[in-house]
Amino acid sequence: MNGNGAGVTTPAHGDTTGHSAEMREIEAIVAGIEGQVAEWAAATSAWLDGCGKPTGTAVDKFIRPSVQTLLQGPGAKVAGAGFIATLGLLGPDRSYIAWWQGDDMERVDALANFSPQSLSRYTRAEWFRIPVETGRPHVTGPYIDLLCTDEYVLTFTHPVFRGGQIAGIVGVDVTAQxxxxxxxxxxxxxxxxxxxxxxxxxxxxxxxxxxxxxxxxxxxxxxxxxxxxxxxxxxxxxxxxxxxxxxxxxxxxxxx
Amino acid sequence: MSLSPLGASRSLAAVFTPIKSGGLVDEVCRRIELAVETGLLVSGQRLPNEIELASALGVSAVTTREALSQLRGQGLIRTVRGRSGGSFIAEDALPSPARARERLQDLTRLQITDLGLHYQAIAGTCAAVAAKRAGDDDVQAMREYIRPAGADPAPAEPGGGGTATPLEWRLSASEFLLELAAAARSARLARELLRIQVDMGTLTLLPFNDPSFCEQTAELNAAIADAVSRHDAAAAEARTKELINLTTTWLLAELSAGQPHETKATP
Incomplete structure (x- = not known):
């Protein structure tokens, strides 16, 4: 889960209470999730750079296996995961959502891809807006996720790029539970x-x-x-x- | 786990209630109807083709084809053949007040009262909890939905309401309550609120044809947001129950009248 060593660069702990093992344990949980999302974002950016003009089908085909690993892999902590394109990546004024949730890989709100009104709900959300605006990863929550899981979650999102330009986000939902x-x-x-x-x-x-x-x-x-x-x-x-x-x-x- | 000394409880009976398998075709139809009813799919909009729709919804192409044919039969979509063809949401598709009135007349007073009480219990509790937990950003999110964008608080023309349609009012009112539930941070309460809103369906569209109802809603929404921002749980809950009661009372009066009215005098 956390094999990429994410988080090792954090400064030395001011361990005056003798709880460094506990702190590292908690830090490893958070950094492990963040590292996983960062790695996935890098792979997605590399794919976008080399895939020609992306289509919905191509996005699904690339994203779905990663989501499956996140949701069903050993020790999976993730309740939902996916990719959301910025406007224009797949077509004029068009966003795209490829997001799945749960053990049985339920596709989230697939109808949204055919409804511009509905997609604006995603592009306005904190977990999309902030990584796109800042170009940096972000954690939203805990909040009630009424768009996807209907659960109390934290959403870890990371921007992805195509030719150096912001192209969307990948992210995972982890329940507060x-x-x-x-x-x-x-x-x-x-x-x-x-x-x-x-x-x-x-x-x-x-x-x-x-x-x-x-x-x-x-x-x-x-x-x-x-x-x-x-x-x-x-x-x-x-x-x-x-x-x-x-x-x-x-x-x-x-x-x- | 120990057995209850009283034997099978009444809640145990719920476990063994027959499970209805509504059928995949019906479920696909229901999703599209719901999307139209809530304004996510609009008149004239092209639907994805059978194969795209099937893959998006995770059902077979045969199921999709049957669902589309059922929707065509209902007049919700129309299909055009040829190169620029495809399936489109019909021009006169929902949400229509006529259809909502029809649904209202099918209900009994008891059903409306009971639904109203359930709605009050859930939304009222959301408000009380939100008043304890909400931060400035939550209150800000709620305030965005006090009234729909485009409906100014002090409209130049008498009668109020600005330029927002009943559909926009309803959408905004429902979003306001969902923000309230989000601020309460209870997944169960939020899910229940969503479920009730789906149960109410088009019914809640009717009162928003009445400008005075719209204004009362906006005033109560503002009062709720204020109560939440000053962490006054009792006031937030009381105002929210009033808000739900406004809808219930309106619907009961409309049902009694039995006939469409432009304005209502509440009993």
Whole structure:
């Protein structure tokens, strides 16, 4: 899952509490997913560079096997995955969605590819808009994904390019439940109010972000749910986990 | 797992209720009808060809062909032969108020009241939870759907409503509630809300033909967004229940009248 060594470049941990094993365990979960998506994005960009004018059928044929591996591979953490083209890649003013979800590879909203009105719902979403605008990977959530899984998820998206130009995104949905299952045990060993927090300020008008806070992804204490706005408790220690998450040794609910 | 001392509970009976296999053809038809009803597919739009549609929906070409023929029979699509041919959504396709009225007249008062209560319970709880969990960005997303784009809050012409059509009002109203559910961050509540909206179907289009209903909706939406932004769970829930009640009351009055009306005096 995490064999590409993604995340090894993160700075040394300020390990004054003796929890470096737990921090690395949590970091490896996040960086593992991010690394997987980055690798897939690079492969997709390389394919787009060499495939001639892409068609829907060709996109499906290239993307579907990767999705199948992500959804059904050993130790799969992913609830859904796919590719969405920027407008114009496949035809004038035309986007394209090739996204599958679940163990039985259910195709998401295939009718959308024939309806311009419907596609704008995807292109306006944070997980599409931000990587396309910034050219950088992004993690959205946790949020209720009413477009695909109807689950409470985090979406990890990465831009893909064709001839150096932005061509779309690839991404995966990971349910908040999956992350809780994997990350809660090590978090609880760090401290009773330790939390993994999405501190991304991109696309957010959230006042908690200004105070180094964000949305809790997993929290050791039951009085804070995934998605609640939190800030680090005073004197809390903090470690990076992946590109835009932080582990705090203690958090409290953000006010206002 | 231990057995219940009371034997089979009533909820156990639900497990062994016969499973209806609606049939793949019906399911394909239902999807396309739903897409038309919600405005995702519009009149005159070309549908993908049989093979594309079959692969997109993961069914066989035979199933698709049958579904298209069924839809043609209903008048929802028309098929043109020849080189520039294909299947198109019919010009007079849904959503039509006439069809919605027909559906309303098929319902009983009990059905409408019961659906309304269910809707209130789900949407009201979403609002209360959203008031606790929502951030500024959630409130901002809700505010975008207080009224449809193009319907200005203070329209120059009397009667209000701006230039938005009933369909746009309905879409915006449904998106507002979905944003509320998203802000509550409960997957179960959000799924239930979606399901109720599908159950209501075209019915919710009817009241948006009434400009005063539109304005009341927009006012309540604004009040809900305000309550959520000041984390007032009680007010958010109360205003949301009022909002749902507005629809139920309107539909009950319309049903009683039995005849189409331009404006309604609520009982």
């Amino acid at each position: 999956t992350l809780e299952r994997l990350g809660l045990p090590p978090l609880r060993r760090i401290g009773p109010r330790a939390a993994l927090v999405n501190v991304s300020a991109a696309g957010s008008a959230d006042s908690a972000v200004a105070n180094d806070g964000g949305r809790a992804v997993i929290c050791a204490t039951a009085d804070i749910d995934a998605g609640d706005r939190v800030v680090p408790a005073s004197g809390a220690e903090s470690w990076p986990a992946g590109r835009q998450f932080r582990i705090y040794s203690s958090v409290e609910a953000a006010l206002g």
